[in-house]
Amino acid sequence: MNLPNLTRTSAFRLTLLYMTLFGASVLVLLGFISWSTIALIERQTDETIEAEIRGLAEQYRERGLFRLVAVIHDRSADHADQSNVYLLTDPTLGPIAGNLTNWPAETDAGGWVHLTLKKREDGKSVAHQIRARTFVLPGGYRLLVGRDTNEKDKFEETIKEAVNWSLALTFGFGLIGGVFISRRMLARVDRVSTTAQGIIAGDLARRIEISGSGDEFDRLAENLNAMLAQIERLMSGMRLATDSIAHDLRGPLTRLKGRIEMALRCPPETGQDREALADVLAQTDAALVVFDTLLKIATAEARTDAEDLETLDLASLAGNAAELYEPVAEEKGVALDVDTEGQARIRGQPQLLAQAIANLLDNAVKHTPAGGRITVTTGNRGNGVALAVADTGPGIPEADRARVLERFVRLEESRSTPGAGLGLSLVAAVAKLHDATVHLDDNNPGLRISVRFPADPRGDGVNGGAPEPDNRLN
């Protein structure tokens, strides 16, 4: 971490801005204090001078010139306070008494004047600023009373020094603070960058370290980590999909190829080629169904259809699907019951949900022997909605239940029935798209698959009331 890098951080720029603002406010504050204090001192000086002039004028009026001269002598004597300046002149400006040598050349309208006196102090000549007032006494005598303003100047000096120091400290501390904060922030941002670079390099499992302080960086890191987890999930889903396509389309395609080659070897006059073509077409269709289902699963998992969700009634979807499968079940000697308690509103994608329900029913019909019973139920469960399809077939051993939701998993027992083993994977993918969970339980005997959806956050959720007559099948 070099310095130019540091000064380019936003934290540093922010610190600099604060520093400037703080410096400016210090300046304004001290400026105001000095201005008002100086004004006060000046006013006091002026008042003192005026009071003294009044006092001296009174002495003159009451006890005459001699007394005045004596007083001035006394006050301006060497041992007296050297910060006071006096001068008494005759009407021709000839000095009579006082510690000032010359009458000032000019005074302003109020008789105020500003003088600079040089005094020897400790062998050095020091300039003193004097504020003075002139006054004309009856008889034409002129009186000047002044005061050394060094006190005020010293104060001004002190203030200036204070301002300089404050500014220096503000900037000093600000700079150090800025560098410190920037370094801290940069260190954390750098950690995120390092993680990102690791991920770019291909290590998708890496995550940003969380300090545990719960600050904004932690929140950012948590969100980024969630995003990374989602990306990783999608990537592995995609990889699984392509792997599955490669793996499971190879089977049907190999059979297809074999069938074509066999047909080609047959002599044309046997007339077997039409039969072979029909067979080839059927196998092509089967391969296309696998392909299509894989695409659907991948899309549902990637949630690209998530914006197409609408409010729908799961009970009516279930009733519809049950109605579609009821004749097939009946033909097989299996009873199909629907038990929907009122409406079951959720936000969902109707086509995908319908297909998921159809897949569940398809499985149930396939695996339930004659004389069995399939029950479809929907209803409001707690603050959600549940759909369940239960059959009285052989069921699934507990150990295999989680596995059947994966792609292309067909249990040994079901090898004899047709299917690609994608039905339940699609159900799982559709459930995931709807933030629903899939549960496989024992139906004693048989299998009970339930999908639990969160309630529609927009609708009123629970609507009791009679099921639509169209959904009843008995």
Next chain:
Amino acid sequence: MRILIIEDDRETADYLRKGLAENGHVVDHAPTGPQGLAMALESVYDALIVDRMLPGLDGLSVIQALRKEQLNTPVLILSALGQVNDRVRGLKAGGDDYLVKPFAFSELLARLEALGRRTSPEEKVVTTLRLADLEMNLLARTVTRARHPIELQPREFRLLEYLLRHAGQVVTRTMLLEGVWDYHFDPQTNVIDVHISRLRAKIDKGFDVPLLHTVRGAGYTLREPA
């Protein structure tokens, strides 16, 4: 029917042209979007088959341009894009039906003929559908054959209604799934076949001439006895 195929894939276009000509249709072909649009605007066609991904101007834009010109020729969209929202987008752009590639030719033919029929002037508000001695009253929701009342479940009624509205045409399983169940996917079990055989048992059993026929490799048709 006079049909215009707007499709850039030479092989698909030839396959369609050949198949449609064999079934007695007159076929024109345009390989690009702009060319197809120009041809559709210049001549009169009974139906258009439009691919979605076309050079020059994509299929949906071609359809939108046609609809803007108040040209209401039925359009069958043919596309490799088969997601739920692709289909919705296609129909929103003004397409009348949507078929995903790869498709069975019989499916395309059945859908195209259904589309061509749709524009016929007889498409009015009807209260009774009739075929030979089979009669359906849409208001009273009753069905009779040779004056004998036939009891139908609500869904069987809708299935028969769909078949009657497409009488004389081949209706495929997917058309029935879409038209009667609003299912835009294909359940893998032969569910439709079982529904059809139930319906057949109700309307044909005990009568000399069957009305509901299976068309091998394609679907079903409800037609007048020859």
